[in-house]
Amino acid sequence: MSSAGHRGNRNGPPILRNLSTRLTKRLTAWQTVVITLLWLYISRNFAKIVGLESPEPLANLYTRSYFRATWITTALDAGFWTAMKIKTKWLRDLASMVFTIYYLIAAEQADEKVRKVRGLLTVDHLRVSWHKSTTPYLSFITRVMRPKLTRYPPRAVRIPRPSSSSYHEPVNAWLYFDGPLSALKNHTKVVLDIPGGGFVAMTPRHHEDKLLGWAGKLELPVLSLEYKKAPEYPYPYALNEAYDVYHTLVASQGRCIGLSGATVPRIIITGDSAGGNIATGTVLMIVQSNSNDAHNYSSQENLPPPEGLVLIYPGLDMNIGNWMSDEQMALIQDRRTRKRNQNILRRKSEDYYKLTPDTPHPSDDEDKILSPIIAPIDTSIVTTADKSTTPLKPATGAELDLVSPSANLATQSTTLASSKPRLLKTRLAMSSMISYFNDRILTPEMMRAMIILYVGPHARPDFSTDYLLSPLLAPEALLAKFPKTCFLTGERDPLVDDTVIFAGRLRQAKHNLFIQRKELGLLKSKDTFDERQHVDVTLIPGISHGFLQFVSVFPEGWNHIFRVARWIEEIFEEQEAKGNVSESMDERMTGDKYQQRHHRRMPTESSGDEDRPLEMSSLLSGGKGKDEKADDYFGARPKRAVTRTRGRGGRRGMNGQARNKSMVSLASEEDLLGRRMKGLAGGLMGMSADGTETP
DSSP states (O other), X not given: OOGGGGSOOTTOOHHHHHHHHHHHHHOOHHHHHHHHHHHHHHHHSHHHHHTOSOOOTTTTTSOHHHHHHHHHHHHHHHHHHHHTTOOSHHHHHHHHHHHHHHHHHOHHHHHHHHHHHHHTOOXXXXXXXXXXXXXXXXXXXXXXXXXXXXXXXXXXXEEOOOTTSSOOSOEEEEEEOSSOGGGGGGOOEEEEEEOOSTTTSOOGGGGHHHHHHHHHHHOSOEEEEOOOOTTTSOTTHHHHHHHHHHHHHHHTTTGGGTOOOSSOOEEEEEEETHHHHHHHHHHHHHHHHHHOTTOOTTTSOOOOOOSEEEEESOOOOOSOOSBOOHHHHHHHTOTTTTTTTHHHHHHHHHHHHTTOTTSOOOOTTOSOEEOOOOOOOOGGGSOGGGOOSSOOOOOOHHHHHHSOHHHHHHHHHHHHHHOOOOEESSOOOBOHHHHTXXXXXXXXXXXXXXXXXXXXXXXXXXXXXXXXXXXXXXXXXXXXXXXXXXXXXXXXXXXXXXXXXXXXXXXXXXXXXXXXXHHTTXXXXXXXXXXXXXXXXXXXXTOOSOTXXXXXXXXXXXXXXXXXXXXXXXXXXXXXXXXXXXXXXXXHHHOOTTSOOOOOXXXXXXXXXXXXXXXXXXXXXXXXXXXXXXXXXXXXXXXXXXXXXXXXTEEEEOTTOOOOOEEEEEOHHHHHHHHHHHHHHTTTTTBOTTSOXXX
């Protein structure tokens, strides 16, 4: 037989040809393609369709729109990480998009790729993932999908360091302003933004959706810092950069970015993610510098605190722990915020009850949770002869020999039998970082890598006390001097505990300060504490971290961008209203109604600035005050918004005059209380009005 006989029919097997002939009479080519694809889908997802597949832990964790956005970001990460080893840039950019399209279809392979990379994460992986929005193809797609927000592009600027800084290299920044540079002279308000990026990546150009949205909505200059990143510049270099920029803005009165310099600009600081950590640390440095006991008020003006602070899903605790402490849970369970935090509390309860589905669940409004711990020893079992007023002390060996073993066993049995579980105010709960360890945006492996890179190889900070590294640990005395702070975080964010705990500590510090001032008579007895004047927290259900970074695939993010813009407007308006009220009160008290005042009020609890020292200055007759050392970069002392002498009789403007050396500088509350006590008890102690003792 010839070899041609073994080749078979060139039109295919007869069975398939007959089947194709019959189907062709019944189905068109398009119907055949659809049926084939449908069959492939059913065969691939049969277990899911009939309900036999294992449960997906993330199926009900996020909202549908946010989960869809994370599906796209996961495919992008997988695609860019797959192509990151390609040397040629244009080929790497093209291959990244090709691989991304593949991973959009093969979602399981994308998840597996991302999981493997995060297990062996490096700083290069983080930067490739977070810098992808500025690659040519993604940048073009983003610009096409972004609405027209401003007419003017951002401008690169360099902010000089103040003369008092230990560093001399200027700080790079980007100025977002919807107008010509000449129009900056008409503005006295500035938004100082510190962008996030895990301390290791991202610049303002990677946050342009947010920054352009604010610049267009507010019509104000938005200055976003391009601070130096770790590991090349570890902690605290970026923190010092942010502080120096704020110092220069105040010292130059805004001239460093093109403002007129007529007065100190009013500044609101914002920060997201790692930028929120740096922003909070910057405010802590500002209030700490003003609270320093060694601060010489006569030779250096105080650095005014910002008008407000806006934190977007901030990371405020570098000491990642597994369990919540009683103090932290008490802040979350506070009755004033329990309604807002109810979803977070429910999630912490589910961590236990998912393991024991048959255990009865407590009600959502319970105030105390049972925890099976052993109660103290019941002293009622001790005999009358053993009771005395003598403090208990350890028994000696001779005393132990006199005790009957049977009596000792009986006593222990009675003690254990009488022991009962007692109530605790909090339940054992895991931190949000552990509860959401499988988050699709931020995982514990990423947090560990970012913290190690930020701290650096040579530093060993104390994570339990360094509050500039972990602002969650800041002392209450500094938190009490914070400006109004607004928080925006997703309820499913691994960092959500940082938001609710820090907000609770701020609220607690402000409330304690309010009570102290009320007891000292600095406030009216009918005044009530309004936490919205100090802390505003918004928790968004069903979403996690970084939702302002990918608004192109998560359109709901635009609502949150404009929500923050409204917060900034409201804070400026509230502080301006407080300044107008304070100024009118000063004019009535001094009678200087027609004197021009270049003056703005700081965000304080009362019109008297009680949280700053009273200063009593002696005027040199016929002479000028002592020259003060210039503290700004430009070599000349800037004109302050106001130079004034503080006392019980109000304030008096001293336009054009330098402040004389302070003879007495005391904390205002202590000084005020001391004066009152001296007035009440001075006569009884034989002291005259000038402080001398009478014979």
